[in-house]
Amino acid sequence: xxxxxxxxxPPLTSSIPMLESESSLRHRLGSDAQHQGEVQExxxxxxxxxxxxxxxxxxxxxxxxxxxxxxxxxDTLGLLPRExxxxxxxxxxxxxxxxxxxxxxxxxxxxxxxxxxxxxxDEGGVLLVDFSHVMGFDERxxxxxxxxYLRLDAYLSQAAQRVVQRALNASVKVTVALHGLPxxxxxxxxxxxxxxxxxxxxxxxxxxxxxxxxxxxxxxRCGECGTESGPVAQQFRxxxxxxxxxxxxxxxxxxxxxxxxxxxxxxxxxRVQENAAEIPAGSMPRTLDVIVRGDAVERVxxxxxxxxxxxxxxxxxxxxxxGGGGGVFGQRSGGTTQAPHxxxxxxxxxxxxxxxxxxxxxxxxxxxxxxxxxTREEREELAAMAAGGAAVYAQLVASVAPxxxxxxxxxxxxxxxLLGGVxxxxxxxxxxxxxxxxCVVGDPSTSKSQLLKYVAxxxxxxxFTSGKASSAAGLTASVVRDDETGEFTIEAGALMLxxxxxxxxxxxxxxxxxxxxxxxxxxxxxxxxxxxAGIHATLNARTAIxxxxxxxxxxxxxxxxxxxxxxxxxxxxxxxxxxxxxxxxANDTTDYNTARHIVSVHQHxxxxxxxxxxxxxxxxxxxxxxxxxxxxxxxxxxxxxxSYRNLRQDDVGAGxxxxxxxxxxxxxxIRLSEALARAHCAEVVTTRHVREAVRLLRRSIxxxxxxxxxxxEDDEEPEAPTxxxxxxxxxxTKKVSLRREDxxxxxxxxxxxxxDADSESEGLRQADLVDWYLAQREDAMQTEDDFVSEQxxxxxxLKYLISVEGCLIALRNPINSNxxxxxxxxxxxxxxxxxxxxxxxxxxxxxxx
Numbered sequence: 001x002x003x004x005x006x007x008x009x010p011p012l013t014s015s016i017p018m019l020e021s022e023s024s025l026r027h028r029l030g031s032d033a034q035h036q037g038e039v040q041e042x043x044x045x046x047x048x049x050x051x052x053x054x055x056x057x058x059x060x061x062x063x064x065x066x067x068x069x070x071x072x073x074x075d076t077l078g079l080l081p082r083e084x085x086x087x088x089x090x091x092x093x094x095x096x097x098x099x100x101x102x103x104x105x106x107x108x109x110x111x112x113x114x115x116x117x118x119x120x121x122d123e124g125g126v127l128l129v130d131f132s133h134v135m136g137f138d139e140r141x142x143x144x145x146x147x148x149y150l151r152l153d154a155y156l157s158q159a160a161q162r163v164v165q166r167a168l169n170a171s172v173k174v175t176v177a178l179h180g181l182p183x184x185x186x187x188x189x190x191x192x193x194x195x196x197x198x199x200x201x202x203x204x205x206x207x208x209x210x211x212x213x214x215x216x217x218x219x220x221r222c223g224e225c226g227t228e229s230g231p232v233a234q235q236f237r238x239x240x241x242x243x244x245x246x247x248x249x250x251x252x253x254x255x256x257x258x259x260x261x262x263x264x265x266x267x268x269x270x271r272v273q274e275n276a277a278e279i280p281a282g283s284m285p286r287t288l289d290v291i292v293r294g295d296a297v298e299r300v301x302x303x304x305x306x307x308x309x310x311x312x313x314x315x316x317x318x319x320x321x322x323g324g325g326g327g328v329f330g331q332r333s334g335g336t337t338q339a340p341h342x343x344x345x346x347x348x349x350x351x352x353x354x355x356x357x358x359x360x361x362x363x364x365x366x367x368x369x370x371x372x373x374x375t376r377e378e379r380e381e382l383a384a385m386a387a388g389g390a391a392v393y394a395q396l397v398a399s400v401a402p403x404x405x406x407x408x409x410x411x412x413x414x415x416x417x418l419l420g421g422v423x424x425x426x427x428x429x430x431x432x433x434x435x436x437x438x439c440v441v442g443d444p445s446t447s448k449s450q451l452l453k454y455v456a457x458x459x460x461x462x463x464f465t466s467g468k469a470s471s472a473a474g475l476t477a478s479v480v481r482d483d484e485t486g487e488f489t490i491e492a493g494a495l496m497l498x499x500x501x502x503x504x505x506x507x508x509x510x511x512x513x514x515x516x517x518x519x520x521x522x523x524x525x526x527x528x529x530x531x532x533a534g535i536h537a538t539l540n541a542r543t544a545i546x547x548x549x550x551x552x553x554x555x556x557x558x559x560x561x562x563x564x565x566x567x568x569x570x571x572x573x574x575x576x577x578x579x580x581x582x583x584x585x586a587n588d589t590t591d592y593n594t595a596r597h598i599v600s601v602h603q604h605x606x607x608x609x610x611x612x613x614x615x616x617x618x619x620x621x622x623x624x625x626x627x628x629x630x631x632x633x634x635x636x637x638x639x640x641x642x643s644y645r646n647l648r649q650d651d652v653g654a655g656x657x658x659x660x661x662x663x664x665x666x667x668x669x670i671r672l673s674e675a676l677a678r679a680h681c682a683e684v685v686t687t688r689h690v691r692e693a694v695r696l697l698r699r700s701i702x703x704x705x706x707x708x709x710x711x712x713e714d715d716e717e718p719e720a721p722t723x724x725x726x727x728x729x730x731x732x733t734k735k736v737s738l739r740r741e742d743x744x745x746x747x748x749x750x751x752x753x754x755x756d757a758d759s760e761s762e763g764l765r766q767a768d769l770v771d772w773y774l775a776q777r778e779d780a781m782q783t784e785d786d787f788v789s790e791q792x793x794x795x796x797x798l799k800y801l802i803s804v805e806g807c808l809i810a811l812r813n814p815i816n817s818n819x820x821x822x823x824x825x826x827x828x829x830x831x832x833x834x835x836x837x838x839x840x841x842x843x844x845x846x847x848x849x
Contacts, residue, residue, distance in 0.1 A: 093155045096144060101159035103137045104129075116164040119172055126295045127160045128353070130180040131198075131309075149198035150311045150350075175294055177353040179309050187274040187288045190347060194312045201349055203288065205304045205356075207271035207491050209482070211297050214267035215257075222246065223254030231263065268297040270354075275305065276464075277457070290349045299354040302492030303499045305460055310351035316344075357460060367627035374620075381617065382624055386681035393679050395612040396621070401454040402609040404447045405597040406590070409699055413438050413578045414455060416696075417502065417544050418622050419678045421671030422629050433526055435544035436671050437575060439508065441566055442582030443555050448548040452504040455546055458615065461501025463494045467511035467547075470494065472518035475505075477539055479532040488533040495522045495541040508547035509567045516572050519545075523575040547576070556583055577668035578696065630677035632670070632685045639690045640669055647697075669693050711736055711800045736796060746797040749773060751807070754841050763811070766836025770794050798839070807845040810837040 104112040104127075112127065119125040135142035145152060156176040164172045181200040190201060215238070217231040222244045229241040244251040270290040279285050290308050292299070300306040371379060385392055400411045400418075416436055423434035440448050456464035465475070476493045495503050505511075522528055522541040529538050551557065551565045562579065563570070573579075600608040613621070632640070644666045672693035677685045753772060757764045764772075773794045774787070781787050801808045 090151075093152055096141065096152055097155040097159045099138060099141050100134075100156060101162055103134060103141075104159060104163045107133055107137055113163065113167055116160070116167045116174075119164055119168070119174060125172075126175050126177045127164070128177050128179060131178050132180050132182070134178075146198045148196070150196040150313070153311075153352075175352070177296065177309070179353045179355070181309060184307060186278050187272065187286050188278070188280075190288065190312055190349070192314070195314050195347075196311055198309070198311060200307055200309045201272070201288070201290075202305070202307045202357075203272035203274050204276075204497070205270055205300050205302050205306055206273045206287070206497070207302060207489060208300070209269045209489060211266050211268050213264045214293065216263045216265050218263075219258040219261040220255040221258055222249060222251050223256055224251045225249040228258065228261075229255075231261075265293050266297045268292050270300060270306075270308075270351075272306070272308070272349075288347065288349055290351050290354075292351045292354050296351060296354045300356050301499075303461065303497035303501075304356035306354055306356045308349060308351040309353040310349055313348055313350050314345040315348055367624070370624060370627060378620065382621060385613075385617075385621055390680070393676075396618065396679060399611040399613040399615075399618045401451050402611040403601055404451055404454070405594050407447065407451075407582065409696070410440060410451070410580045410582065412696060413580055414451065414546070415679065416672055416675040417546060417578075418455070418459070419625055419675040420544065421674040423542070431526065433524065433667075434671060434674070435526070435542065436577045436668075436675060437523060437545045437547075438578045438580070439547045439549060439573075439576040440580050440582060441549050441551065441556070441562070442580075443584035444550065446582040446584055448582065449506050452506055452546060452548055455502055456504045458619065459501050461498055462504060463498040463501070464504045464506070465494045467505050467507040467509070467515075470505070470511070470515065472515045475515065476518055476522060476528045476541070477530055479530065479535055488535055490530065490535065490537065490539070492539075493528075495519065495543055496528065496539055498543040499540055500542055502544045502546055505545060505547045507550070509549035509552075513569065516569060520571060520575070523572075545576075556581060574662060574664050577671060625678040625681060628678050628681060628683065630674050630683055630685050632673070633687075635687050636673065636685045636690045639687050640666070640673070643669060643690065643694045665697065669697060672696060711738060711796050711804075738793070738796065742793065743797060743800075746773070746794055747801065749776065750794070750798065750801070751841065751845075754808070754839060758841055763838045763840035766798065766810075766839055768835060769798070769839055802839075807842050809840045809842055811840065812837045 104116070112129065115127060119127070131142065131145075134145065153176075157174060160174045160176050161172065164174050178198065181198070184200045184202045185194070187201060187203050190199070215234055217233050218239075219228060219230040220232060220241055221228055225244065225246050225248070227244055227246040227249065229245045232239055232241055240255045242252065268291075270292060271287055272290050273285050273287045276285075290310075292308075374382070388395070396415055397408060397411050400415050404411075413436075417438050420436060421434035424432040426432065440451070442448055452464060456462045474493050475495055477496055478491050478493065479488050480491050481487070482489050494505075522543075523545060526540065526542045527538050528541050530536070549566055549568070552567055553565075556565055562581070563573065566573070597608075611618075644661075647661045647665065650661075669690070673685045673689045676689040676692055677683075680689075682689075750769065750773065753769065754764065770791065774781075774790060777790050781790060798808070802810050
């Protein structure tokens with residue numbers, strides 16, 4: 001059974017010993033009329049909490065034997081009273097209760113009394129106490145609370161109940177939750193010296209169990225005489241009375257729990273893992289089980305970076321306390337061999353307060369709460385940034401990943417992803433995605449992984465993973481069996497852990513196809529559906545995805561489309577709002593500036609970059625901007641309609657696109673426009689924001705598809721030489737740029753015609769192929785200039801397919817039969833070949849469908 005809160009004085013075997021008091025408080029703790037006098041006299045008793053452990057004497061075995069003999073004699077003579085033995089009273093803890101009760105009633109004109117009046121008498125509740133207030137009221141009492149928290153926990157609740165009882169004139173069950181400790185411990189820092197002391201631990205929640213009832217104190221009925229015993233506080237395990245309170249009955253084993261009179265509380269176990277930034281090099285991440293009760297349950301969920309306040313406890317392992325009669329040796333089930341079990345203890349954290357950090361929602365109320373938590377200087381800084389106008393957008397872009405040189409368009413996309421669009425929900429309950437998904441495709445050594453690492457470390461809720469090393473269950477969620485209860489539970493994957501954040505996936509193209517299919521639902525509907533092991537659940541994955549992929553051939557091929565360069569399925573590609581292609585082109589100026597920036601970063605480190613805004617300021621501005629919910633204006637909505645229509649019209653004649661322009665791109669334009677409005681802290685989306693969103697979409701997606709093709713053609717009429725030269729003049733060439741859609745159209749028509757010709761005969765002459773193409777384009781030519789333009793276009797494309805792509809083969813008749821050497825001169829139509837060379841498809845050329 002999992003640990004239970006005792007609320008009482010720990011047993012003698014606990015790490016916090018029973019302490020003696022310096023003075024007796026028996027005569028002055030009975031009534032509330034002498035309450036103020038108790039405080040002054042109880043301060044001296046507080047010293048025993050810090051120093052009394054040295055004065056407590058350990059009982060010897062001889063004394064215990066003598067006491068046992070005396071007890072048996074009294075039992076024989078019938079002298080033991082039926083009400084049982086008197087309870088031991090911890091007078092030092094009682095003195096602390098008096099001081100804490102005074103603190104609750106008098107601190108800052110009764111701020112905690114006002115909080116006590118809001119406690120509902122029929123339900124009870126929790127009294128939140130700031131630990132810094134306790135230290136400011138009485139530093140000695142605060143230090144005693146830190147060192148003996150597990151011992152004083154029950155007395156804190158007693159003091160709170162007395163305060164609430166006087167405030168409401170009713171008896172209410174109240175517990176105390178402390179928060180605001182000055183330091184936060186890591187999971188790896190919790191050691192045996194922290195057992196029983198007040199501490200705050202931080203980490204990432206990876207798993208939570210369902211809320212179950214837990215026995216806090218039980219009332220038992222004797223199975224032999226029927227006498228009630230208790231209530232018995234549960235000491236981290238199911239604890240029964242030692243002996244029946246009936247003096248005649250000496251029952252020690254036969255007990256029945258009276259459920260109606262026992263006390264139960266909500267209980268939940270949370271698995272906490274240390275944060276990724278806190279893991280030492282070469283070490284595995286460590287985990288810790290955190291037990292939360294009462295109102296603290298369901299406060300955190302998988303993926304949250306949370307802080308827990310409470311005490312560290314040591315629990316004996318099941319193998320050591322449930323072994324057979326052989327001490328630390330127990331029997332294996334179903335066998336006769338003896339298996340040794342270590343008599344060890346495991347650590348667990350008993351939390352009274354849990355809070356998640358870095359998670360904010362949208363709305364005006366959250367904006368006011370966020371601003372209330374800032375200092376006056378921070379609010380003034382935000383106001384100055386918001387009033388910056390159009391210049392603040394460029395400054396925000398320059399502050400994103402300042403160690404990465406260049407890539408301004410990519411940084412704009414990342415900034416808009418951090419800002420995000422507005423999440424919406426229709427009347428039917430349908431959720432409209434507001435997060436922006438970005439994919440970066442580029443050559444090696446173009447800072448893709450460095451940009452992903454920056455985003456993962458910048459946001460409080462961000463997860464970095466690699467596509468090759470991630471499975472479908474690791475990205476979404478998995479069903480695992482609990483080690484102790486044997487029940488199936490859901491363990492969160494990367495997308496669930498990054499809920500309300502960004503999931504950075506490197507090497508996205510290396511993922512298996514089945515793993516890519518697993519995130520289809522998470523990328524669009526932002527949910528994860530699981531139907532395994534009897535568990536049917538729909539989990540939230542409201543995260544933006546920042547992916548980085550390498551081209552298929554290692555480097556991006558400009559002659560191919562984006563879809564041909566990236567190993568992704570069309571459904572995955574359509575779910576990305578922005579695609580950025582990063583190329584490593586050789587340029588003297590760019591190479592020099594890049595090299596100088598990299599050397600400066602290695603030489604001066606942080607001093608080499610001077611972004612307009614510090615990371616903390618940028619993070620604060622983004623968090624404030626996300627509280628703004630901009631709405632579309634009429635002009636912006638009309639411009640969105642027109643822009644989408646133009647994109648669809650351009651897409652019709654684009655030939656082989658990476659994907660077609662669909663309504664998903666229209667929704668992308670809306671999200672980008674809203675993110676741009678948030679960047680300017682605007683409440684309304686204007687046409688300026690829509691134009692910038694359309695430009696980014698064209699630059700990221702359409703620009704790659706519409707990239708022109710550069711070819712070289714010979715001048716038909718070269719200039720006459722001014723001087724008579726014996727050598728023949730070389731033909732002059734000039735660079736011509738062809739539109740991608742025109743090039744793809746002509747290429748497809750020529751390749752398909754040659755495929756049919758190869759099946760019927762042995763290729764076609766160039767002039768025949770040109771005439772066939774012009775005949776097919778007769779309806780599109782209205783004037784003589786159109787005819788000349790189409791003729792020049794088809795000849796230029798033919799030369800490109802033969803000389804550059806190599807998908808066509810030109811067979812010529814030898815000009816001189818005596819020449820044994822092959823010529824490498826470009827194709828020309830000579831008088832010896834009036835119809836041009838014979839054209840055929842290359843045998844290794846694969847025709848696209």
